[in-house]
Amino acid sequence: MAGDSTPEPVKAVQKGPGTFVRGLYIGLAAASCGGLISALVATLKNNPRSRLYVVGTTLNCFILGTSFSITRDVFSRNVFKYPQDGGVAAREKIILSGASAATVGGTWGAVIGGRRNLLPGIIVFGLAGLGGQTILNAIEDSRKVNANRGVSAEAAPKEGIISRIINAENSPVRKLTKEEYVSKMRDKQLIIDAEIALIDEEIERLTKKLEDGNTERGSKGNST
Numbered sequence: 001m002a003g004d005s006t007p008e009p010v011k012a013v014q015k016g017p018g019t020f021v022r023g024l025y026i027g028l029a030a031a032s033c034g035g036l037i038s039a040l041v042a043t044l045k046n047n048p049r050s051r052l053y054v055v056g057t058t059l060n061c062f063i064l065g066t067s068f069s070i071t072r073d074v075f076s077r078n079v080f081k082y083p084q085d086g087g088v089a090a091r092e093k094i095i096l097s098g099a100s101a102a103t104v105g106g107t108w109g110a111v112i113g114g115r116r117n118l119l120p121g122i123i124v125f126g127l128a129g130l131g132g133q134t135i136l137n138a139i140e141d142s143r144k145v146n147a148n149r150g151v152s153a154e155a156a157p158k159e160g161i162i163s164r165i166i167n168a169e170n171s172p173v174r175k176l177t178k179e180e181y182v183s184k185m186r187d188k189q190l191i192i193d194a195e196i197a198l199i200d201e202e203i204e205r206l207t208k209k210l211e212d213g214n215t216e217r218g219s220k221g222n223s224t
């Protein structure tokens with residue numbers, strides 16, 4: 001019917017901060033690291049313009065960090081058309097970070113140093129982006145491997161070397177189960193009870209023998 005209309009699928013609403021806000025977060029983090037490192041370097045070198053050096057380095061790190069994050073997000077969405085649910089291959093992440101870093105480095109180099117710094121900026125920042133993303137991928141893979149090891153260890157804890165030696169078929173000793181241990185303790189208790197009964201009988205026999213001896217000596221004394 002003309003009046004019927006099938007509802008269109010509802011698009012999932014992306015949660016979390018937007019591109020610009022994420023860029024500011026990255027920029028602030030980069031500015032903090034850059035400020036701390038530049039302050040340390042200025043202190044070690046006794047730079048007379050340490051404040052200006054620290055402020056300039058912090059500002060550069062903020063601009064580069066923010067620009068890189070925004071450029072990377074824009075490239076991921078509009079240029080490379082990568083999925084936004086995190087399902088990007090490690091190799092594609094390296095290409096994305098390298099291209100974004102090269103773009104930002106070349107642009108910023110041309111802004112502060114003219115055309116002669118365009119190519120060096122592209123090369124240096126491009127290599128930095130490739131290397132940094134490669135390191136991040138290695139760290140992420142290491143975390144996944146450790147997480148999988150932790151799950152497998154919880155599911156099936158490994159048997160120690162001593163336990164493997166004891167439980168071996170040709171081992172002269174063997175680890176007892178709880179039921180076997182209780183059974184052996186009961187057998188030992190029965191043996192001890194039997195020995196105690198024998199000792200009691202021996203004591204009773206000796207006591208009776210001693211009483212008979214005393215009675216016999218008493219009767220002999222009375223007869224004399």
